[in-house]
Amino acid sequence: MRTLTGITLLKTHTLVGALEILSTLDKVQPIAGGTDLIPLIREVESKSTHFIDIYSIKELNGIYEESDSIIIGSTTTHSQLLSSKTVSEKIPALHDACSLIGSIQIRNRGTIGGNLCNASPAADSAPPLLVHDAEVNVSSLSKNQWMPLEEFFKGPKISALKSDELLIGIKVPISGNGCSAFKRIGRRKSFTLSIVNAAAFVERDGDSIKNLRLSIGSVAPTPLRMKKVEKEFIGSKLNHQTLTEIGQACSGQVNPIDDVRGTAEYRRDISSVLIKRALIEAWSRTGGK
Amino acid sequence: MIFELNGVNVIAELTTTVTLLDLLRTDFGLTSVKKGCEQGECGACTVLLDGMPVCSCLVLAPQVEGKRVTTIEGLSENPLMKELRDAFMENGAVQCGFCTPGMLLSSFALLRDNRHPTEDEVKVAIEGNICRCTGYVKIIEAILDAAEKISPD
Structure with missing residues (x-):
């Protein structure tokens, strides 16, 4: 068998x-x-x-900090990301996600490139990278191109990768004074697939939202960016009322299905809760109350 | 293919692609490496690959060429492993024993890198090892007990 x-x-x-x-x-x-x-x-x-x-190709492994971006090789493991100071300081939502992916055995072996190429709508590394405006490098013998991660996901378990192409690396721009956070909910606390996951990136100007990027996973055929909601709330003050409104607006943007992990109705409800939790955490990481 | 198994360089003749789990059990007779779910969920097949716990059911044998693989057999004389083994026995952390080799390797990797783990750190260290007998309480107590014994203060 x-x-x-x-x-x-x-x-x-x-x-x-x-x-x-x-x-x-x-x-x-x-x-x-x-x-x-x-x-x-x-x-x-x-x-x-x-x-x-491709695991033994050394040039595909590692985390490199450049002047305006962080480059992550596609075979970098979740454990490597988890122990990287660069990641915990500059891409905190990805650090959060890597601490929750699989078990230690899985994190020691599984790679960020694999998590993206598997193209699961529930991939935990996707929402953090989406809110950090990450790009992926897709290469073949004849070409080498960067594309926004958002365009890499084409459907459930379907990526933009053609049969002669390889995902080489991920580029995360270092942007302003913003902070990010990732939250998820599963059927148990650890070593489980997300029923819904969410990440928020926020830049603060006093008590106003200067910049906002939101992403929710496992609520549509691909992990989603909430661009309409982001646009609507940039410039708003962040308080209980706007938080509620942001949560409600996100719930309106998702398109979940029923499956073994949860119902569409539950996913829609919990989307609003998780995006609020992620935003509150990201906001507090910027020093805001 | 040559790799290091429990401190000794060994040659494996791979005629077909098998998992590291099957290679260790069939070709090397290391039956402490248990075949459980074969999905990476149960952790019974845990081995240390270059010192890090991994599920051997998810590693293709050719991928360990030139690498270091350790099972509990290779740590039988190791002082930290002896301490853990004693603590597991004294605390009643073993019932059917199927999960025990994997539990020992996961907790060995923890205590090797962190001699004063908190209870939560112990729980994270064994989150990939399923035990259907004990309810985990005695296993967690055993690991904390071993930690106490290796660095009493």
Whole structure:
């Protein structure tokens, strides 16, 4: 039962080597930590029988702080992100999310690139990166392009990645004095999939909202940015009433379904609660009350 | 393929792609590495890969080439592991024993890096290890007890 017979694992230590294999062979799928992919290979007939191990490509791993952005290699693990001072200081919502993803065993193995390429609507690293306006680098032998993360998600478990392309890295701009936070709700406290997750990024000008970015996951075919709500409330003062209004406005923007983890009605209700919690936390991290 | 298993360089002949879990149990007879859910949920197959706890059911064997794999067999003479093992026995933290090797490795990694863990830190360290017998209380007590013994103050 559930053996892995019939699959082959190709190995390479260079990015160019991986891209060459992806461009010349059909139905080759990149694999890194395998924490999503291996259970999937066991459960269903995988489309691919050939996998290429990108975990041993050194140039894809690491966190680099540049003058105006932070670059994260796609095979950087959740544990590496969790212990990074750069991440906890500059992308606090991502630090929050990485502390909640899987278990220690999963965080030690699973990668941020894998979490994004799996393109689950419930991916915990998506809302934090969306509110930080992250871009992803998608490369093939013939081209190398940056695209907004928002455009990378195409549907449930569907990303923009073509068969000859690899997600190389993630770029998070360092922006102003804003702070972010991530909140989620699952069926239990730890080691569980999110029923709904949410992240908020806020820049404060006294008690007014100078800049606002909000994202909610697991409430639509892809993780969502709440751009309409953001626009409406930039410039407002943050108080109990605006918080309630922001929560209600977000609930109106989501498009959830019923599934084994929760009902659409519950997801809609809890979206408002989680976005408020995330915003309150982000606001307090900026020093606001 | 060559990798380090419990402190010794070993050669594995891989004719098909298997998981690290199957390789350790079948080719090396290390049956302390338990086959539970094969989904990365239960933690019974936990091993240390370059010192870090991972689920061996989610690692493809060729991926450990040149790396260091440790199971409880490789730590049988280790002072910290001895302390943990004694504490598990004294505290009644073992019932059926299926989760025990994984629990020991997860708590070993915790105490190696953090000799004074709080109860919450212990809970996080074993969040990926499911025990269906004990209700966790005795396991958490055993780990805290071992921590106390390795650095009494």
